[in-house]
Amino acid sequence: MTHPIQPQDIDLPAFLAELHRWVAIESPTADRDAVNAMADHVQTYAHSRGLHVTRHPTDAQTGDLLVARLGDPDRAARVLILAHLDTVHPRGTLGGPLPWRMEGDRLFGPGVYDMKSGALMAIEALALAQGRADATILFVPDEETGTRATRAMIEDHARHARAVLVVEPAREGGKIVTGRRGSALYRICVKGRAAHSGTRPQDGRSAIRAAARLVLELEALNDPDRRIGVNVGVIRGGTTRNTVPAECVLDIDVRLPDLAAQHEIITKIEGLTPIDPDITYDITGGVSRPAFTADAGSLALFDRAAPIAEAMGYPLVAMTSGGGSDGNFTAALGIPTLDGLGPDGADAHTTNEHLFPSTIAPRLAMLANLLISLT
Numbered sequence: 001m002t003h004p005i006q007p008q009d010i011d012l013p014a015f016l017a018e019l020h021r022w023v024a025i026e027s028p029t030a031d032r033d034a035v036n037a038m039a040d041h042v043q044t045y046a047h048s049r050g051l052h053v054t055r056h057p058t059d060a061q062t063g064d065l066l067v068a069r070l071g072d073p074d075r076a077a078r079v080l081i082l083a084h085l086d087t088v089h090p091r092g093t094l095g096g097p098l099p100w101r102m103e104g105d106r107l108f109g110p111g112v113y114d115m116k117s118g119a120l121m122a123i124e125a126l127a128l129a130q131g132r133a134d135a136t137i138l139f140v141p142d143e144e145t146g147t148r149a150t151r152a153m154i155e156d157h158a159r160h161a162r163a164v165l166v167v168e169p170a171r172e173g174g175k176i177v178t179g180r181r182g183s184a185l186y187r188i189c190v191k192g193r194a195a196h197s198g199t200r201p202q203d204g205r206s207a208i209r210a211a212a213r214l215v216l217e218l219e220a221l222n223d224p225d226r227r228i229g230v231n232v233g234v235i236r237g238g239t240t241r242n243t244v245p246a247e248c249v250l251d252i253d254v255r256l257p258d259l260a261a262q263h264e265i266i267t268k269i270e271g272l273t274p275i276d277p278d279i280t281y282d283i284t285g286g287v288s289r290p291a292f293t294a295d296a297g298s299l300a301l302f303d304r305a306a307p308i309a310e311a312m313g314y315p316l317v318a319m320t321s322g323g324g325s326d327g328n329f330t331a332a333l334g335i336p337t338l339d340g341l342g343p344d345g346a347d348a349h350t351t352n353e354h355l356f357p358s359t360i361a362p363r364l365a366m367l368a369n370l371l372i373s374l375t
Contacts, residue, residue, distance in 0.1 A: 003311055003369040005128050010361040015124065016107070018045065022116045023109040026094055027063075029086035035063030035141045038085045042066060042119070042139055049127040051137075058149040063141030065150050067157075070126040071134045076160035079135040079374050080335075081126075082326045083119035083167050084143035087111035088349045097351040106345075106354040113355040118167030118342025121360070125368040133371040136161075140326060146185065146288045147326055158330040163301055163374055165367070166327040166339040169348060171319055174359060177340035178302050179320035180328055181227060182262055182291030184254040186269060189282040190214060194239070194246035204244025205278040208237045211248035214281070217272060218252060221265055228265060229255035229322070255322060258291050289328040294320070297336030305338060308369045312362040341367055 027038035039055065043066055046053050051068040058065060063086065071077060089110035094100065100109040122137045129135075138157060140150050147154065158164055171177060190211045195204030221230040230252065237248025254269070256262040266287065274281055302318055309316035319340075327339040343363055345355030 003308060003365075004132070004372065005365045005368045007312055007361040007365045009128070010124070010364050012357065012361055015120065015360060016357060019112065019117055019120055020100060022120060023100055023112050024094065026089065026091045026110060027086055028088065028090050029142050029144045031091060032061060032063050034091060035086050039064050039066055039139065039141065042085060046123050049123055050130055051123065051126060056153065058141065062149040065141060065153055066139035068123065068126070068137040068139065070130065070136070077134050077136040078162050079133070079371055080157050080161040080164045080330070081122045081135055081137040081167060082140065082154065082164060082330070083122050083137055084115060084140040084326070085119060086141055086144050087114070087116070088144050093351070098353060102357075105356050105358050107357050108352070108354045110353065113169050113343070113345035113353050114348035115168055115342055117355050117360065118169055121342060121364045121367060122167045124364055125371055128368040129371045133375045135371050143326055147329070151329055154326055154329055155333060158333055158335050161335060164327065164330040164335050164337040165341055165370070166325055166337065167342045167367070168325045168327070168340055169342040169355070170340050170344040170359070170363070171321055174314060174344040175317045175319040175340065176302065176305070176338065177321045177327070178298050178318040178338065179294040180292040180324050180339065181229075181320070181322050182256040182287065182328060183289045183324045184256065184262075184266060184285065184287045186252040186254065186283060186285035188214065188250045188252065188272070190237075190248045190250070190274075191280045191282065192246050193244070193278060195244040197242045197244050201244060205276060206244050207248040207279065208245045210274055210276060210279045211235065211237060211250060213275070214250065214272065218250075218269070221268060226261060227255070227257040227322070228261050229253075230265070252285075256291055258293055262287065262291060289324040290332040292324075292328040292331035292337065292339070294318070295331070295334070297334070298331060298338060301336040301338045304373060305366065305370050308373065309366045312366045312369075314362050
């Protein structure tokens with residue numbers, strides 16, 4: 001099969017120059033103004049590349065969602081592309097521990113790998129496929145914190161699409177993602193009774209002591225062989241050194257490989273009870289992203305993409321990722337979903353985050369050709 005777009009058609013210096021502008025606009029999720037500044041730039045740039053762009057406010061804490069359309073803006077597109085504009089890095093990271101710099105075939109910067117490069121690739125792929133593809137990009141403002149404000153909009157668009165392509169970064173050596181674990185987020189507030197630890201300790205009921213037992217119960221739910229993960233990531237409790245603590249709060253991250261594990265582990269967490277009748281648990285939270293399991297539709301989408309990637313000069317290898325993405329939502333709806341279509345790199349969410357610029361052109365050409373093949 002002849003593919004109309006080749007890696008040599010990509011103007012890599014121009015791409016990297018534009019990517020520098022994107023990375024220079026630091027956009028941590030919780031900073032609504034920063035995310036909207038990023039959206040301002042992307043809206044203007046996407047329009048300059050021939051896309052029809054609309055902007056949709058979300059809530060008072062979250063940035064706006066952008067919808068960039070190739071084709072008739074009044075008709076549902078065949079393909080939905082998911083990207084996000086928010087990052088985990090706080091403002092000041094670019095001028096501090098993670099400056100923009102090139103070292104050999106490694107390009108560093110906050111969000112350069114996860115996922116401003118992939119988001120820019122989506123625009124360039126649509127620009128290259130003008131007149132030959134029918135697709136919409138959603139630029140999400142809150143993916144890194146669970147997509148609470150925009151999940152419904154993603155699902156509404158996905159229900160009208162034949163396929164969903166997610167331009168999250170590639171994994172481990174350029175692998176593509178055909179499945180992801182689901183996730184749940186919980187907060188458990190352990191409540192006891194305060195007392196003076198010196199004069200009346202017997203009157204107290206230590207919330208921290210009860211929380212320590214609870215941490216062991218939660219961590220015992222881990223099952224690496226089944227890819228079940230339960231992590232108590234944050235603990236906050238107590239007031240002063242000489243006060244029996246009345247309260248302790250646990251923040252918990254849960255990773256779940258499938259619906260059976262989800263039901264089992266969620267039931268156990270929500271059913272936790274203290275052994276001391278004077279201690280109470282206030283358990284809030286739940287599933288934030290359903291598991292993305294590789295079904296026949298997603299595997300068929302991979303089979304369509306693999307020979308295109310080979311023609312672009314690289315093998316496409318499938319994997320299941322431990323982390324979640326907005327692809328979890330669309331896969332759970334039964335829409336064929338392919339994830340990890342961004343460039344290769346490493347160390348997302350750290351001050352060593354980087355991508356490999358040599359992977360941009362072949363993966364961008366593959367994405368554009370895949371869009372054409374799906375139209």
